[in-house]
Amino acid sequence: MTEKETLFHEAKQFITACYHELNKPDIIEERLKEIKSEINRYGYYEHTYEELAYGARVAWRNSNRCIGRLFWRSLHVFDARHLATEQGIYEALLNHITYATNEGKIRPAITIFKPQIKQEPQVRIWNHQLIRYAGYETENGVTGDPASLSLTRACQEMGWKGKGSRFDVLPLVIQVQQRPPKWFEIPEELVLEVPIRHPEYDWFEDLNIKWYAVPIISDMCLEIGGIHYTASPFNGWYMETEIGARNLADTFRYNLLPEVAKRMGLEISRNASLWKDKALVELNVAVLHSYKQDGVSIVDHHTAAEQFKQFEQQERDSGRKVTGDWTWLIPPLSPATTHIFHQTYENRILKPNYFYQDRPYE
Numbered sequence: 001m002t003e004k005e006t007l008f009h010e011a012k013q014f015i016t017a018c019y020h021e022l023n024k025p026d027i028i029e030e031r032l033k034e035i036k037s038e039i040n041r042y043g044y045y046e047h048t049y050e051e052l053a054y055g056a057r058v059a060w061r062n063s064n065r066c067i068g069r070l071f072w073r074s075l076h077v078f079d080a081r082h083l084a085t086e087q088g089i090y091e092a093l094l095n096h097i098t099y100a101t102n103e104g105k106i107r108p109a110i111t112i113f114k115p116q117i118k119q120e121p122q123v124r125i126w127n128h129q130l131i132r133y134a135g136y137e138t139e140n141g142v143t144g145d146p147a148s149l150s151l152t153r154a155c156q157e158m159g160w161k162g163k164g165s166r167f168d169v170l171p172l173v174i175q176v177q178q179r180p181p182k183w184f185e186i187p188e189e190l191v192l193e194v195p196i197r198h199p200e201y202d203w204f205e206d207l208n209i210k211w212y213a214v215p216i217i218s219d220m221c222l223e224i225g226g227i228h229y230t231a232s233p234f235n236g237w238y239m240e241t242e243i244g245a246r247n248l249a250d251t252f253r254y255n256l257l258p259e260v261a262k263r264m265g266l267e268i269s270r271n272a273s274l275w276k277d278k279a280l281v282e283l284n285v286a287v288l289h290s291y292k293q294d295g296v297s298i299v300d301h302h303t304a305a306e307q308f309k310q311f312e313q314q315e316r317d318s319g320r321k322v323t324g325d326w327t328w329l330i331p332p333l334s335p336a337t338t339h340i341f342h343q344t345y346e347n348r349i350l351k352p353n354y355f356y357q358d359r360p361y362e
């Protein structure tokens with residue numbers, strides 16, 4: 001099949017499914033005629049806002065690794081396909097951060113920029129997440145987030161200067177077509193953060209750790225009906241284990257378990273004391289306590305699993321088979337205490353969906 005035939009084939013599958021689910025079967029034929037001639041003329045076609053919003057929401061519903069899919073219908077969709085300058089895109093990203101943060105009552109949203117045209121990306125955001133901490137190589141180890149080392153280096157090469165602290169928010173790095181990328185600071189007042197403290201251990205705040213409120217994934221590609229939206233940042237709220245069992249706990253991230261265990265007076269020289277497990281639980285208790293006390297949306301892994309169980313039932317009631325990636329759906333803390341651990345999921349990849357794409361730097 002030629003490129004145009006392949007594209008029309010993808011479009012036909014999407015448009016048919018879309019308008020059947022939206023209860024508008026009669027417009028499918030007419031719409032497919034329009035798209036066919038658009039593809040023949042321009043080599044691509046444009047989605048209506050309704051198709052775009054439906055595609056982004058169903059892509060979330062099809063995200064096999066996501067435990068938070070119960071709320072897939074409530075995704076707020078910003079259409080930013082008309083923006084062509086780095087400045088305009090920067091302002092749309094600030095708008096997304098503000099809307100999503102909502103002073104802590106987080107609203108799931110996605111902002112969709114101009115899609116790839118004939119294999120040429122129009123917009124790329126170099127950040128993995130819009131808000132994330134820098135990582136610096138120093139003579140005595142890494143300061144900040146080791147996961148950000150390469151992007152931090154790229155930003156410094158573009159002239160960005162970080163303060164060198166453990167929690168420097170990286171700038172937004174926006175690339176339009178093949179032009180050199182431009183970086184922009186996020187105004188501090190837009191970045192909501194939560195200092196981590198513990199409900200019983202007063203010494204916990206002396207660790208001086210915090211985390212940001214809103215996770216906004218900005219490096220994945222949203223594919224809808226053969227169209228690739230290479231810049232489509234989306235946010236939800238955190239599940240506490242992402243912060244307390246991974247970002248702050250992994251030895252190759254902030255590696256805080258030994259410090260927490262020492263301050264708890266645990267015997268860290270003997271595995272069988274289960275000091276890592278005890279420190280892990282208290283770190284996650286602290287994350288939940290801090291976010292809740294500050295009125296910032298967060299979900300614990302037990303509630304998230306129950307919500308996912310509701311999602312499974314809802315999908316069955318809608319006549320759809322649930323697909324999932326068990327290895328990611330089970331939480332990293334006490335996985336066997338959730339129903340997910342005790343069942344299996346078919347990891348079939350459906351479209352629309354969110355996909356990894358090559359990093360534009362390194």
Ligand code: HEM
Pocket residue numbers: 056060063065066067068069071075108109110234235236237238239242299304328354
């Ligand atoms: C509303 C609250 C949400 C929660 C609590 C949630 C929770 C999670 C968690 C815990 C993961 C695993 C992440 C990891 O282990 O690193 C995940 C993965 C994922 N989520 Fe959700 N999610 C939410 C909303 C969303 C939204 C709004 C979207 C997109 C519109 C989304 C798309 C995805 C995708 C694509 C992945 C897989 C990422 C990868 O393969 O690296 N999620 N989610």
Ligand SMILES: N/C(=N/c1cccc(CO[C@@H]2CCNC2)c1)c1cccs1
Pocket residue numbers: 215216217234235236237238239242
């Ligand atoms: N809570 C979340 N968690 C994540 C969702 C998707 C991806 C990630 C981070 O994935 C990284 C790549 C592999 N693990 C870390 C985290 C959300 C972010 C954006 C919407 S919901």
